[in-house]
Every structure is written in C-alpha cells, then in structure tokens.
Amino acid sequence: MSAHTYNFAYLDEQTKRMIRRAILKAVAVPGYQVPFASREMPMPYGWGTGGVQVTAAVLGPNDVLKVIDQGSDDTTNAVSIRKFFAKTAGVRTTTRTAEASVIQTRHRIPERPLTEDQILVFQVPIPEPLRFLEPRETETRRMHALADYGVMHVKLYEDIARHGHIATTYAYPVKVDDRYIMDPSPTPKFDNPKMNDCAALQLFGAGREKRIYAIPPYTKVVSLDFEDHPFETYRHNAPCALCGATDSFLDEVVTDDRGGRMFVCSDSDYCEARRSAQRTTTEGTKTQERVKPAETEADNG
Amino acid sequence: MYVAAKGGERAIENAHKLLAHERRGDASVPEISLAQIDEQLTLAVDRVINEGSLYDRELAALAIKQARGDLIEAIFLLRAFRATLPRFGASEPLDTAAMEVRRRISATFKDLPGGQILGPTFDYTHRLLDPALGSQPPAEPARAAAENASMPRVTVLLGRDDLIEQSPQAAPDAAVGDLTQEPLAFPADRDLRLQNLARGDEGFLLALGYSTQRGYGRTHPFAGEIRVGEVEVAFHAEEVGFAVPLGRITVTECQTVNQFRGTATEPPRFTRGYGLAFGHCERKAMAMALVDRALRARDLGEEVAAPAQDEEFVLSHSDNVQATGFVEHLKLPHYVDFQAELGLVRRMRAEFGRAAGESTTGESTTGRPAIGEAAE
Numbered sequence: 001m002s003a004h005t006y007n008f009a010y011l012d013e014q015t016k017r018m019i020r021r022a023i024l025k026a027v028a029v030p031g032y033q034v035p036f037a038s039r040e041m042p043m044p045y046g047w048g049t050g051g052v053q054v055t056a057a058v059l060g061p062n063d064v065l066k067v068i069d070q071g072s073d074d075t076t077n078a079v080s081i082r083k084f085f086a087k088t089a090g091v092r093t094t095t096r097t098a099e100a101s102v103i104q105t106r107h108r109i110p111e112r113p114l115t116e117d118q119i120l121v122f123q124v125p126i127p128e129p130l131r132f133l134e135p136r137e138t139e140t141r142r143m144h145a146l147a148d149y150g151v152m153h154v155k156l157y158e159d160i161a162r163h164g165h166i167a168t169t170y171a172y173p174v175k176v177d178d179r180y181i182m183d184p185s186p187t188p189k190f191d192n193p194k195m196n197d198c199a200a201l202q203l204f205g206a207g208r209e210k211r212i213y214a215i216p217p218y219t220k221v222v223s224l225d226f227e228d229h230p231f232e233t234y235r236h237n238a239p240c241a242l243c244g245a246t247d248s249f250l251d252e253v254v255t256d257d258r259g260g261r262m263f264v265c266s267d268s269d270y271c272e273a274r275r276s277a278q279r280t281t282t283e284g285t286k287t288q289e290r291v292k293p294a295e296t297e298a299d300n301g
Numbered sequence: 302m303y304v305a306a307k308g309g310e311r312a313i314e315n316a317h318k319l320l321a322h323e324r325r326g327d328a329s330v331p332e333i334s335l336a337q338i339d340e341q342l343t344l345a346v347d348r349v350i351n352e353g354s355l356y357d358r359e360l361a362a363l364a365i366k367q368a369r370g371d372l373i374e375a376i377f378l379l380r381a382f383r384a385t386l387p388r389f390g391a392s393e394p395l396d397t398a399a400m401e402v403r404r405r406i407s408a409t410f411k412d413l414p415g416g417q418i419l420g421p422t423f424d425y426t427h428r429l430l431d432p433a434l435g436s437q438p439p440a441e442p443a444r445a446a447a448e449n450a451s452m453p454r455v456t457v458l459l460g461r462d463d464l465i466e467q468s469p470q471a472a473p474d475a476a477v478g479d480l481t482q483e484p485l486a487f488p489a490d491r492d493l494r495l496q497n498l499a500r501g502d503e504g505f506l507l508a509l510g511y512s513t514q515r516g517y518g519r520t521h522p523f524a525g526e527i528r529v530g531e532v533e534v535a536f537h538a539e540e541v542g543f544a545v546p547l548g549r550i551t552v553t554e555c556q557t558v559n560q561f562r563g564t565a566t567e568p569p570r571f572t573r574g575y576g577l578a579f580g581h582c583e584r585k586a587m588a589m590a591l592v593d594r595a596l597r598a599r600d601l602g603e604e605v606a607a608p609a610q611d612e613e614f615v616l617s618h619s620d621n622v623q624a625t626g627f628v629e630h631l632k633l634p635h636y637v638d639f640q641a642e643l644g645l646v647r648r649m650r651a652e653f654g655r656a657a658g659e660s661t662t663g664e665s666t667t668g669r670p671a672i673g674e675a676a677e
Contacts, residue, residue: 006385035484040384044377045623046630070636077633079309107637125627136613138487163649169641188641208623210484234644251636252643266637 009056009089015039019057023203026214031176033127038210048081048106049207051123055085055104058119058203064092066100071108071249071266097269109191111248111270114200116217122185124206127213129173129183149181152224160229169234175222176215189223190233190249196221238263243274324369338362347580348372352621353379354500356550356579377622391477393535393544397554398454400530407455408524409558415452420529455526456556456573465558465571487613494596494616498589499578501619507584509609510591518607520594521560522574529553529581553578555586559594562601572601
C-alpha cells in the first residue's frame with residue numbers, strides 16, 4: 001500500500017491524541033508509567049513499536065529525525081525505522097545528533113550533550129524496573145504507589161554480597177525526581193548520568209507492554225547505589241581505534257580468531273564528527289595522519 | 302572490518318528481494334491464487350481471521366500467501382492492517398441459538414432437541430495419508446437436505462431446571478470492553494478476558510486447557526455443546542433507530558458444563574466455560590472454554606494456584622504477535638548491553654584471579670593469576 005493512503009506519520013489523529021495525552025501525563029508525573037492503548041504497528045513487537053508510536057505522536061512536518069540503534073545510524077533496524085518515517089511522514093532525516101530535533105534510540109544516549117530543542121525517544125522492552133523481582137503487574141503498581149522499593153535495594157545488596165559488585169550493567173535502575181524508580185531502558189549504565197538534569201525531553205515508549213513514561217528537561221535522575229558502593233560507570237579502558245576518543249562508550253570488534261580485537265565508538269555520529277574535525281585540522285600541514293587501530297587489550301581495572 | 306556494520310540500507314533491500322523470490326518458489330509451478338487459499342486452506346484462513354481479529358477471508362488469504370504460509374506472520378499482517386481501520390461501534394450480541402447450524406454435537410446428552418449433527422469433521426476419519434488426493438479429480442459434491450428444526454442450546458435446557466448457573470447478564474447500556482482501544486488492566490472483567498482469549502494463540506490456549514485436564518486447576522469439564530454455523534451480525538444504527546443486519550459470519554461456539562458449586566444459601570449448580578471463534582475452529586473454541594472456566598476461579602471463590610487460573614499469567618502471554626515479536630527481537634543487535642556485561646565479567650574474573658592468587662601464594666611459585674582462565 002502506498003504511503004499516501006496513511007495519515008501523516010502513519011497513525012491516525014485519534015490515536016496520536018490518545019498517545020499525546022499519555023505523554024502529557026507522563027511529563028507531569030516524571031518516571032511514572034502511564035498505560036496507553038498501544039496499536040499494532042507494521043513492525044514487530046520488540047523492534048521498537050513503543051518508540052515508533054511516541055515518535056509518530058510528537059513528530060511535526062518541520063522536525064528533523066535521527067534514529068539510532070546501539071548508538072549507530074547504520075544498524076539495520078535504525079535504517080528501517082528512519083525509512084518508515086521518511087516514507088510515512090516525509091520528514092527530513094539526519095545522522096547528525098546536533099541537527100536532529102527528534103532522536104529515536106535503542107540502547108544508547110548520544111555522547112554529544114542534548115539541547116532544549118531536542119526530544120529523545122527511547123524504545124523500551126520491559127518498562128517495569130521491578131518486573132524481575134515481582135512478575136505481577138498488580139503487585140508492582142502497588143509497590144510504586146507506596147514507593148515500596150525495599151526489594152530493589154535488597155537485590156542490589158545481594159549482588160554486592162555475591163559478586164562484589166552491583167551486577168547490573170545495563171537497564172540500571174534510576175530514581176526520578178526523588179519519587180519513582182524507573183527503568184532507563186537497556187542502555188548501558190555508562191549512559192545513566194546523561195539522563196540527569198538533561199536539557200532535552202526524554203520520552204520512553206513500550207509498545208508491547210503498553211506503557212509510556214517521561215523525564216522532563218532538567219529533572220533529577222539518580223542511579224541507585226549505596227554509600228559504601230557508589231554508582232560507577234564502566235567503559236573499556238582503551239581509546240577509540242578510529243577517532244581516539246577516551247570518553248565515549250566503546251564497541252568491541254573482534255578482528256580475528258586469535259584474540260585480536262579493537263575498540264570503536266558505539267556512537268557512530270560522535271566518532272565520525274571527531275574524525276572529520278581531525279581531518280580538517282591536519283589538512284594542509286602534512287599527509288593525513290590516520291589513527292592507528294590499536295590492538296588494545298581489554299583492561300578492566 | 303568495522304565497515305561491515307555499514308550498508309544496512311542496501312542489506313535490507315536485498316533481503317526483501319530475496320524474500321520475494323523465495324516466496325514465489327519454483328516459477329515453473331503455477332502461482333497459488335487467493336481464492337484457492339480461501340477455498341482449500343479454509344482452516345488456515347479461519348485461524349488467521351480469528352487471531353488476527355478481523356473477519357475478512359480475502360485479506361487473510363492474502364496475508365497467508367504473503368507470509369509464505371507462516372500463520373503467525375499472516376496474523377501479524379492482518380492485525381497491523383486492522384489497527385488502521387476506523388471504528389464505528391459495537392455490533393448487537395450474536396444470537397447463536399438462531400445459528401444456521403452445520404455441525405452440532407453434545408457430549409452430555411445422547412439425543413436432544415435438534416439432534417446431533419456430525420457435519421464436516423476429522424473426528425472419525427482414519428488418519429491415513431490419501432495418495433489419491435494428490436492427483437484425483439474431485440468426488441461428487443456432498444449434498445443433503447437442510448434441517449430446519451429448532452436447536453436450543455444445551456445450557457438453556459439445563460438452565461430451565463436451574464441445574465447450571467445463569468450466564469451473568471451485562472447491563473444493556475454497558476459498553477463492551479475492548480483491549481485494542483484501552484490497555485488491559487488487572488483484574489480484568491470477563492468480557493476482556495474472553496476477547497483476549499479469542500485473539501489468543503491457539504497453541505498456547507490448547508496447552509493451558511490441557512493442563513487443567515491434567516490436574517493443574519482441574520474444572521471437571523463436559524463438552525455441553527459445540528456448534529458451528531452461520532449467524533447474523535446486526536448493528537444498531539442511531540439514524541434509523543433499529544438494528545440493521547450487516548451480514549452473516551461463520552462461528553464456532555463451545556459451551557462447557559463444569560463441576561458444580563453451591564453455597565450455604567444456594568443449591569449446587571453446574572458452572573460454565575465459554576468459547577467462541579470465527580470460522581470453524583473447534584480446537585480453539587474448546588481450549589478457550591476450558592481456560593475461560595479456569596480463569597473464573599477468582600469469581601467463583603476457588604483457590605487460584607495453577608497457571609491456567611492465573612489471569613495475569615494467561616492474559617499477558619496469550620498474544621502470539623506480541624510473543625513472537627519479543628522472542629524474535631533477540632535477533633536484533635544487543636552489542637552495547639553485551640559489551641557492558643562483558644566488561645563486568647572480565648572485571649570479576651580478574652578479581653577472582655587475584656584473590657585466588659593471593660590465597661595460593663604460599664604453595665604456588667608461579668604466581669600466575671590464571672586460576673580463572675584454567676577453569677574455562
């Protein structure tokens with residue numbers, strides 16, 4: 001079926017209004033999971049149907065959309081979702097974080113700090129941070145209502161007792177605005193600090209689980225921890241093999257079957273921007289100096 | 302190496318091309334038509350309109366063809382299309398007592414008003430492969446005179462003597478719940494539970510229903526009645542002030558008669574389980590009735606202990622479009638999460654190695670912190 005038979009950004013206006021109402025409520029109660037009547041989308045559950053519905057509801061004709069998966073614009077599902085909106089909404093798309101007004105993401109927050117003019121839309125598989133401690137929705141809703149979060153602290157404590165560390169490395173729970181415990185979606189905990197006091201509006205859509213939640217701009221977001229076991233982020237102890245960045249989250253790329261590996265930025269736009277800046281500064285002085293793909297050892301100190 | 306991750310766009314396009322090619326198969330074999338699917342794979346179409354929640358056999362046939370016969374994929378296609386359709390309202394309740402019956406059996410009475418009508422059933426066929434079916438011209442059409450006897454439902458017959466609980470009547474003006482328009486919340490009322498089961502995966506409901514028969518939430522069911530046939534759908538149009546018939550649909554209805562229940566104030570009565578499905582779907586309707594009855598445990602004051610009685614468990618996992626999506630999404634990249642986990646495991650292994658090294662320094666002279674490695 002051709003694109004023009006569907007409404008702007010695919011969803012009909014009634015559905016968008018329903019989603020916007022849920023978003024407004026979510027913004028009004030930061031970190032609270034608002035139920036919404038999620039629709040079947042033309043991509044499977046688990047592929048980002050919640051994020052797609054939120055994006056469809058907030059997108060306007062003048063928006064510029066960026067879609068990333070694992071930090072990269074080039075992963076197949078990011079390409080697929082970007083094409084979906086290019087086709088059904090006809091909006092301009094970009095891979096540059098700075099140019100985008102709406103960024104839909106799966107599993108990462110861009111390295112470049114976001115601005116007040118931007119909305120970050122997260123795809124969320126399991127919105128309930130307490131789900132793996134308590135499978136029942138009736139029970140977890142009650143726990144949120146009463147801010148009865150002891151079980152979460154017990155879990156983190158048991159991690160420390162058993163492993164010596166809090167053994168949660170992604171989807172690391174946060175407390176939003178001193179009230180609700182929230183699942184930041186399966187972003188590595190490296191990204192958690194970016195959520196705190198963020199200038200951009202952060203929206204979270206879980207399609208299969210039919211929940212929307214939000215972090216309004218400049219909201220306090222704290223990763224759960226203990227005084228004697230403070231929250232800490234983790235990144236591979238290596239510079240990016242392509243751009244040399246020492247502050248970005250890295251993907252490990254296995255280069256051969258003899259243990260060879262390299263580390264590169266997970267955020268492809270961040271990496272590309274740094275490399276093109278390096279090219280500009282070195283141009284005219286001498287032949288372009290390539291950053292050597294260092295065969296770094298994974299040092300985890 | 303790293304650039305291998307690039308070029309996602311072209312990869313997708315090529316994959317789609319290959320998919321279309323595979324779908325068509327050997328081009329020297331005639332292409333299957335939608336009418337052939339509709340007419341000769343009727344039960345596949347029935348399943349797709351059921352779980353796809355859209356009574357449109359032609360679209361279902363198209364979906365089956367497009368999905369290369371993968372019925373869950375076909376159901377997904379139909380659902381995604383359905384989600385874009387406008388909604389005018391809800392039809393009048395179907396009157397299955399007025400059904401034009403093709404098949405009607407009761408396992409509770411040897412004979413009953415309207416009789417037992419076997420109809421088109423696999424039940425008493427011998428499951429022997431029929432090689433002739435591959436080549437032979439079709440047999441003579443099967444014809445019989447239509448019966449016009451009244452065919453009251455078994456539960457009505459039982460209800461006349463107050464032997465079975467009355468079916469709870471909804472308030473006539475109460476809106477029927479719709480979980481595609483409002484998110485499902487728990488506890489869910491029976492209308493929503495039944496809607497969920499009607500859309501639910503046949504295999505999942507079959508297994509759950511089976512589990513109740515094997516003792517996990519036993520309900521002692523009898524197949525009070527199973528009937529298949531055509532019923533009229535009517536819609537109350539505000540403008541004209543009465544119900545306007547929209548057409549006829551084929552449905553399968555199963556009513557189970559389950560173990561009785563009484564209280565200090567009420568005499569014992571049988572209880573009910575209900576299943577209704579589009580098309581001819583007996584397995585689905587029966588499984589649905591078993592699970593419906595099991596899910597009524599809370600309402601009937603029974604202990605909720607078995608999976609089939611657990612409303613949240615059943616209703617949250619019955620939808621195969623949701624289930625297949627979430628299971629299969631594991632195919633999507635999880636690089637960054639895995640990297641984060643890898644980091645932690647390496648770190649814990651290093652700590653383990655150091656600790657083991659310290660504890661063995663007395664005996665060991667090598668001092669290699671490689672205990673963890675050796676365990677690999």
